[in-house]
Amino acid sequence: MNRSIESLSCAYQPISMIVHAMACQPAKNAGALMAVNAIADAIPLIHGPMGCAALRKMNSFSVYTLFDRTPCTDLKEMDIVFGAENRLKKAIVETYERYRPSLIVVIPTCPSDMIGDDIASAVRQAKREVGCEVVYSTGELIKGRPIGYHDVLCSLFDQLLPEDLEIKKIEGSVNLITFPIHSSDNKMDEMVEILEEIGIEVNKIFFHNTTLKDIYDLPKAELNITDIPSPWLKQMKERFSIPYYATSSLDNPTDVEEINPHGMENSARVFLEIAELLGKRERALKVVEKRKREAKE
Structure with missing residues (x-):
């Protein structure tokens, strides 16, 4: 046997x-x-x-x-x-x-x-x-x-999401676009907290417990924030005039900081660039400096 x-x-x-x-x-x-x-x-x-x-x-x-x-x-x-x-x-x-x-x-x-x-x-x-x-x-x-x-x-x-879709925009709001297999819950929580402190509302996190209704609500945001640009985000820009901000880029594969911005200064740069796109740079400067002091204590 x-x-x-x-x-x-x-x-x-x-x-x-x-x-x-x-x-x-x-x-x-x-x-x-x-x-x-x-x-x-x-x-x-x-x-x-x-x-x-x-x-x-x-x-x-x-x-x-x-x-x-x-x-x-x-x-x-x-x-x-x-x-x-x-x-x-x-x-x-x-x-x-x-x-x-x-x-x-x-x-x-x-x-x-x-x-x-x-x-x-x-x-x-x-x-x-x-x-x-x-x-x-x-x-x-x-x-x-x-x-x-x-x-x-x-x-x-x-x-x-057809072109004639009726959309009620949420002023100063963003979508956070993540990759399904990335374990990013903790990172997203902290990012949402900092963005809200700056005065930026997070409309949807896609993907994060995403439902069909969330997909319908994506065009309500004024900006998409993603790690790497995707073809469908370019379509959203063309159809609904929603620009996107990519935190990473593969355009210059020899630049480590461009591929994967990390550390205090690069993180601060990302938040300031996002805030500038939404007209909230002054508020963001104060929040970023406060966060830096807290991190160093």
Whole structure:
């Protein structure tokens, strides 16, 4: 009996290593899943074979966590030949009935890209039968890492925030844009505290317990603050005239302080630059000097 278990263990080990290595390859549906799973009341729906969903339960960007909810359309060979729009429509309805989310995001895969399904049409038809928003990732390879992550964010922006959206701006407010896998709660808490002391209201922290309503509220801010510029933030600037301030930049990879500003002086510089964009530099100078004194005591 022990020998059987030992033999099985030896046989399983190389297979598990291969599977895990494949899951750690950041394909576009892995980046897409990371974005969708950062929205608390959203569910991803993978439009592809069962293997695409099963393999991606292993998070390529955080191997100690799993994507526990990855429903899929379970494409078969016949679907690849004849198309799978009806299967997608049915899967959207079933996903809603099972999970009751506020948002379903359809994530295409390589097989669904190859057969050229009219995903937009299937989504429009399915939306008549469900009580939630349904967004589909276009599957386009939008420049930026991780692959697939920016595709989803741009799709959310395009399909949920149209140009004619009525917006009531919150004067002097900002959005803090974070990366889903960064453990930034403590950092965000301190940043919010300092910004509010300067007189800058934080509209939304995206991603931080983010919901569908938070996405609708993003255009209310006057400035987006991010670590590294993203394509969807550039779209927000063009559509809603919301500029963004990036605390980091990869334009000059040899400048360590530009890539990752750290230390007291660089932190002070970031807050002063943000305040200047919102016309609050004088107040910010007093707050920054006070914080410096407190840190040195």
